[in-house]
Amino acid sequence: MVQTLTRIAVLGSTGSVGRQTLDVIRQHPERLKVVGLAGGNNTTLLEDQCREFKPTLVACSDANLHMTIKASAGAKARWAPMEEMAAHPDVDVVLIATVGAAGLSATLSALRAGKAVALANKEVLVMAGDIITREAARGRAELRPVDSEHSAIWQCLWGEDIASVEKLILTASGGAFRDKPLRDLDHVTPREALRHPTWDMGRKITIDSATLMNKGFEAIEARWLFNIPMERIEVVMHRESIVHSFVEFADGSVKAQLGEPDMRLPIQCALTYPDRIEGAGVPRLNLARTKALHFEAPEMSRFPCLRLALEAGTKGGSWPAVLAGADEIAVEQFALGAIGFMDIPKVVDAALSAHDGQADPDLEAILAADAWSRVFALDRCSALQPAGRR
C-alpha cells in the first residue's frame, strides 16, 4: 500500500458530516491533509477548525467575518469562494457536506476540474443527478458516495461489472415511528420525530428518516451514482442499521456491507479510496453480540413519502427538484408545529401534482422548479394550518 498524502477541501466543515470528516483526518495526519475549509454561520467553530488544521484556503457565508477567520488559519491562508476552492490545483478530494442547493455549483466546479468528489450533500444528486453525472463523465472526475447506504453499495461493486447488477437494495431503519400505530401518526410531535433509533444526525434528515423521504432521496441518488434504472432499486426495512445496503447480481449472488452505524467509516472510505486504512475510533462490529438482523418489506401506507419519491425519481426531469423543495418546506413547517406529520406527504404530493415539469431541464430550469415548489409548499402549508392544529 503506497502512502500518499491526500489533500482535501471540506465544504460544510461545521456541520455534522463536516465535523466527522475532520475527525477522520485528525486520526491520519500521515495520510490525509486539510487544504481548504468552508463553513456556514458557525464562525466560532470554523475559527477553531482553522487554528487546528491550518488550511491554505478558507471561506464562510458571513462576509464580515472574513478577516477573523483568515487570521485563525494563519498568515499563508487565502480567502476563496467554494467554487474556486473546489477546483484549486492543490486539492485532490473535495468533500461536499453542505446542505441544500448550496453545494450544487461547488460540485460542478470540482467535477469540471476533474477532482474526486466525496458527496455527502443529498440535494445535489436528487435535484440535478443527470447534469452532475454527465459533468463527471465529461471531466473524467470521480464521484464517491459518503452516505453509509451508497458507500455500502459502492464497496460491494468494487471488482464487479455494473452490467451484472440485478438490483440495489437500500436498507432503512424505519425512523422514529416505525413501531407506532398508523392511526397515531397524525398526532406525533416534532420532538418525537427527532428521536432516531439508530443514527445521530441533523434535524432535517432525522425527520426525513421518520417519513422515509430520506430513503426515497437515497434511491434517486443511487440511480445516478451507479447508473441503475429506478425500477431496479428497492428498499427493505432493517431496524438494526447494521447492514448498510445490498447489491443483488444477475447470478443471484447478493453482497452486503455491514458495520456499526458510524459515519466515519464511509467518510474514510471516500477519502482514502482505493486503499483501506486502519479505522481509528470506529467501533468494530461484533456479530455474536449483535445476535439478530431483521428485515421486512416497507408498509407503503405508513410511508407515503417513499412512494412519492420513487415515483418522482422514475419520472425524472424537474420532478425530483420539486420533491426536494416541497419536502424541505413541509418538514420545516412540521418542525415549527405549523402542520401535522402526515401533512408532509400531502404537501409534497400536491406540489408534484401541480408541477408543470420538464423532462430534460437545464440547471436554471431545475433551480426555478425548486424555487416554485417552495413557494407552492409554503402556501399549501398555510392552507393546512388550521387542520394541523386539530
Add this chain to the structure above:
Amino acid sequence: MVQTLTRIAVLGSTGSVGRQTLDVIRQHPERLKVVGLAGGNNTTLLEDQCREFKPTLVACSDANLHMTIKASAGAKARWAPMEEMAAHPDVDVVLIATVGAAGLSATLSALRAGKAVALANKEVLVMAGDIITREAARGRAELRPVDSEHSAIWQCLWGEDIASVEKLILTASGGAFRDKPLRDLDHVTPREALRHPTWDMGRKITIDSATLMNKGFEAIEARWLFNIPMERIEVVMHRESIVHSFVEFADGSVKAQLGEPDMRLPIQCALTYPDRIEGAGVPRLNLARTKALHFEAPEMSRFPCLRLALEAGTKGGSWPAVLAGADEIAVEQFALGAIGFMDIPKVVDAALSAHDGQADPDLEAILAADAWSRVFALDRCSALQPAGRR
C-alpha cells in the same frame, strides 16, 4: 461481457457437487462445455452423463467398464486418467469434486499445467495446502473456491487488497444437533446426525457439519486459499445459512455474501469467473421473507472438533492430514454404529496427540501421516467399541 466458451473437466462427476456442476453447465450451453468427465463407481450414472454431454475425455475407477463408458460418450471419446485429463490442452477449468485424497494428484497436475482449478475437494487443501498453493503460484494457476463459504469470501475480496483484510469470518449452521442438550450428544444416532437443517449434502460432510469438524476444515482451507494466518479466521454460528461468510477489513468495514443455500451459485461463479451470468434455476434471496438472520458465538464445549481443527491448522505441517484421516475413520465408525457421536473428537484428539509430526512435510510425508492416522484411529475405535454401545 464477452461470451467465450469455457471448456471444463469435471472430476468426480457422479457425486453431489459433480451432478450440480453438470446441472449448471446444462443451463448454459452457449457458455460452458464439458470436455472431460471422471466418475467413481456409479458407472450407470456416468454412462448417462457421457451420453448427454459427449465429453472427449473420460475415466472411471472401474477399469473393466472402460469400453462401455467410452461407448456412451461417442466415437471421438478417449480414455484419460484424471491426472492427464486435468492437464489436457483442451481444458480451461478443472472442477475437482472428488472425495478424499483422490483429488490431490489431479489438482497438482492441473496447477502445474496452469489451469484454473475450481476446488470442491476439502481434503486437498486441508492435507496439503502449503504444497498446493506453492504449486499454484509457480504455475501461475488460479485456485477458485467452490464451497459456499469460501466462494463468499472470494467474492467479497474481488477488487480488494488482501493486505487490508483484518479477519475472515466463516458462518456455520451448527448442523443437526445445534439445539440438542449437551448431555444428550453421547447418545445420538447416525440417522439423527444425517438430518442437516439447511444444506442437502453427502453423508460424511453432513456428520462433519454436526461436529463442526467441517467448519474447522474450512478454516484451514481458507488459511491457504486466501493466505491469511489461522488466528485471523473466526467462526460464527448462523442458523439460517443465508450469509455464507464475512470479511472484515482494516478500516472496520465488513462485507458479506448472501444467497439461498444452493451449491449451484458458487459452482457457477467458479466456472464463469470473472463474469457473472444469469443464474438459471437458483432461487432468489428474498430478505423480507427471510425476516431475521441470527448469529452467535460457537459453544466450544459442544464442538470439540472445531477446537481440534483450529489447533491442527495453527500447528500446520503434517497435523491437518492426521486430523482429516482420523476424522474420516471416526465418522465412518460412528455411521456404522461402532462408536458414539462424542467419541469422534476423542479419537481425533488421540491421533493428534500421538502423532510424531513434521513442520514442513513433502507430499510423501503427508500421505504417510494420513495413512498412519487411519490405522491409529481404527485401532482406537475398536478400543472404544464397548463404550460406544453404552
